[in-house]
Amino acid sequence: MKIDIHKVxxxxxxxxxxxxxxxxxxxxxxxxxKEKILKIVEELNxxxxxxxxxxxxxxxxxxxxxxxxxxxxxxxxxxxxIDEEAYKNNWHVLISSxxxxxxxxxxxxxxxxxxxxxxxxxxxxxxxNEVSEIIQKSKTPVILVNTCGEFSKIDQIKxxxxxxxxxxxEHFIKxxxxxxxxxxxxxxxxxxxxxxFSGYLSALKKYKIAKDSSLIINGNFDVESGVxxxxxxxxxxxxxxAIFAANDMMAVGAYEAAKELGFKIPNDVAIAGFxxxxxxxxxxxxxxxxxxxxxxxxxxAVKFLLNRITKKKRNxxxxxxxxxxxxVIGGSCGCRYS
Amino acid sequence: MKIDIHKVxxxxxxxxxxxxxxxxxxxxxxxxxKEKILKIVEELNxxxxxxxxxxxxxxxxxxxxxxxxxxxxxxxxxxxxIDEEAYKNNWHVLISSxxxxxxxxxxxxxxxxxxxxxxxxxxxxxxxNEVSEIIQKSKTPVILVNTCGEFSKIDQIKxxxxxxxxxxxEHFIKxxxxxxxxxxxxxxxxxxxxxxFSGYLSALKKYKIAKDSSLIINGNFDVESGVxxxxxxxxxxxxxxAIFAANDMMAVGAYEAAKELGFKIPNDVAIAGFxxxxxxxxxxxxxxxxxxxxxxxxxxAVKFLLNRITKKKRNxxxxxxxxxxxxVIGGSCGCRYS
DNA sequence: AGAAAAAATGTAAACGTTTACATTCATACG
DNA sequence: CGTATGAATGTAAACGTTTACATTTTTTCT
Numbered sequence: 001m002k003i004d005i006h007k008v009x010x011x012x013x014x015x016x017x018x019x020x021x022x023x024x025x026x027x028x029x030x031x032x033x034k035e036k037i038l039k040i041v042e043e044l045n046x047x048x049x050x051x052x053x054x055x056x057x058x059x060x061x062x063x064x065x066x067x068x069x070x071x072x073x074x075x076x077x078x079x080x081x082i083d084e085e086a087y088k089n090n091w092h093v094l095i096s097s098x099x100x101x102x103x104x105x106x107x108x109x110x111x112x113x114x115x116x117x118x119x120x121x122x123x124x125x126x127x128x129n130e131v132s133e134i135i136q137k138s139k140t141p142v143i144l145v146n147t148c149g150e151f152s153k154i155d156q157i158k159x160x161x162x163x164x165x166x167x168x169x170e171h172f173i174k175x176x177x178x179x180x181x182x183x184x185x186x187x188x189x190x191x192x193x194x195x196x197f198s199g200y201l202s203a204l205k206k207y208k209i210a211k212d213s214s215l216i217i218n219g220n221f222d223v224e225s226g227v228x229x230x231x232x233x234x235x236x237x238x239x240x241x242a243i244f245a246a247n248d249m250m251a252v253g254a255y256e257a258a259k260e261l262g263f264k265i266p267n268d269v270a271i272a273g274f275x276x277x278x279x280x281x282x283x284x285x286x287x288x289x290x291x292x293x294x295x296x297x298x299x300x301a302v303k304f305l306l307n308r309i310t311k312k313k314r315n316x317x318x319x320x321x322x323x324x325x326x327x328v329i330g331g332s333c334g335c336r337y338s
Numbered sequence: 339m340k341i342d343i344h345k346v347x348x349x350x351x352x353x354x355x356x357x358x359x360x361x362x363x364x365x366x367x368x369x370x371x372k373e374k375i376l377k378i379v380e381e382l383n384x385x386x387x388x389x390x391x392x393x394x395x396x397x398x399x400x401x402x403x404x405x406x407x408x409x410x411x412x413x414x415x416x417x418x419x420i421d422e423e424a425y426k427n428n429w430h431v432l433i434s435s436x437x438x439x440x441x442x443x444x445x446x447x448x449x450x451x452x453x454x455x456x457x458x459x460x461x462x463x464x465x466x467n468e469v470s471e472i473i474q475k476s477k478t479p480v481i482l483v484n485t486c487g488e489f490s491k492i493d494q495i496k497x498x499x500x501x502x503x504x505x506x507x508e509h510f511i512k513x514x515x516x517x518x519x520x521x522x523x524x525x526x527x528x529x530x531x532x533x534x535f536s537g538y539l540s541a542l543k544k545y546k547i548a549k550d551s552s553l554i555i556n557g558n559f560d561v562e563s564g565v566x567x568x569x570x571x572x573x574x575x576x577x578x579x580a581i582f583a584a585n586d587m588m589a590v591g592a593y594e595a596a597k598e599l600g601f602k603i604p605n606d607v608a609i610a611g612f613x614x615x616x617x618x619x620x621x622x623x624x625x626x627x628x629x630x631x632x633x634x635x636x637x638x639a640v641k642f643l644l645n646r647i648t649k650k651k652r653n654x655x656x657x658x659x660x661x662x663x664x665x666v667i668g669g670s671c672g673c674r675y676s
Numbered sequence: 677a678g679a680a681a682a683a684a685t686g687t688a689a690a691c692g693t694t695t696a697c698a699t700t701c702a703t704a705c706g
Numbered sequence: 707c708g709t710a711t712g713a714a715t716g717t718a719a720a721c722g723t724t725t726a727c728a729t730t731t732t733t734t735c736t
Binding site: 352353354355356359366367368371390392393394395396 | 713714715716717718720721722723
Binding site: 004005006016017020024048049051052053054055056 | 721722723724725
């Protein structure tokens, strides 16, 4: 037999209102009564029905996370950290993924309008501009993660792609004195990719190295394009001394291509990546890369979202934050590493 | 202004009951009225409040997925397929992960008792027996994924670990005539690991190869233990001709160790893995491994769970299914591969 | 002790649906 | 044309909470 608040109230000899109060914050309920109620709650193993609660409070205590169609392994860590932080606040996490049946925008719209969540976390490095309008129109708060551009009305948090790329290239130049530095880019239109490319260009400029378009290759963040990018670069007349792969997956591709073609890293060519995925620490030589604070990204996304939702901060100005990254030195850049 | 069913009813000049009926199945509502209502629904952009609906129908139309603490990249695909299948049935997916704050059993219990989901998918290869009792006691249906043992009352679906391992080893023996075949095991107590080990042993036995404990190494499914396992095996007086890593991550570790120690795969030693992770297709040589139908696993888990929940099949006998795997031949076993 | 103030509790109305049952309306039949 | 029948719709009671407001109980003060 399902037990509800009435059963508890009956057994405790009080009204349901008192039971409710005893359980929530316990504002103005006599300590003794409260104690008694809590004991009975324990005894009956009563768990308030969250659905009824949601209906009454007009709040689901659930946040939605939109999953892109294709996601890297890091996304799992992202979700994990989101859920852990939500849990700490007694909130829950509903996921909604885009797939063959619906694209990411449709997913977002459905989720926001569904009434099942009070806020949404959207990681969408390939975000189109139309999305920002959609979000502005909706009353459901959204926090953007790793998106390009800055929107006055929408909370946003991201990783410092620009600085990361800049630091990698600067390291190549300042520490190793490389001049011919190639890059394997991420996909066109991808925000992370574009910012990283921009960091690459800035570093070159800063150190007065002319941009050489034969050293700039398009990739799309997967292993295969790393293979192709590396091969293309190394088949040229004048080879690069170093290659910056805009993410670690492509760097892995570069490693494989190097093996295939008989090049030694870093002696024949130096490599660096971006993301610091799990695997990169095991590559030989250990990959020099940029560590991305993915856990922090998830935690902060939840924090800001909850702030926006609960603190009646609904109209305060948008929060914008760029998380710092960290250069991780391995052996692939030419440094000694043990 | 939030619009609800009353507004729609008012504008359509009917009662809310009729609106509700027009929207759900539309049993016995005059075609003309229905049409009119639907038009107004469209016009006002009315979306029924799912919370109220849940309360009234006593069903959340949401399934819960328990995330283990540490998960491989394949878990992302698993979730994706779950969500896609759920979506096709107009259901939703709530995730709940175990982490530093609570272990997997607590997570499961909380989720089942929470009233936020109508059923739960639990992938727990390291499941303790106590879990099955907990599940039996609860009225929330649960489907176990990749767990060991067979429980008469609980739906279960898994991958054919035994056969996969058997096929790998059989391939080593029959095609390549290897006799000394080592294995790097997964963690103790892990169901996948134990079944794979068991398949390994059976194949040896079938082909009358004596079990040699110096060829059996303990690992724990991560890259590092692959490195260690490989190193240990190859540092022995008499080296193995082939090594079966119980998952691809450890196989990757083996590749790295081979590189470090100067062994060529497959000439000096053959390697095979299990899982067919994204990366394995890019390894050089391509890793010979067992493909696990992770998407199918997710889809079927949802299907059976929904069946159990909705079809009043609540007490029909438990569904038990083992999904077939597929041997993927790469170059690492000694086969030619291009 | 009695009045006023404060604290504790109770009552009942939300929250937005679904659905059993009651009622009205249309149709066909004698 | 009235009536029986079935189809279409309406009414109101769930579903299980929270919470504004009303009421009762306790405390404090003179």
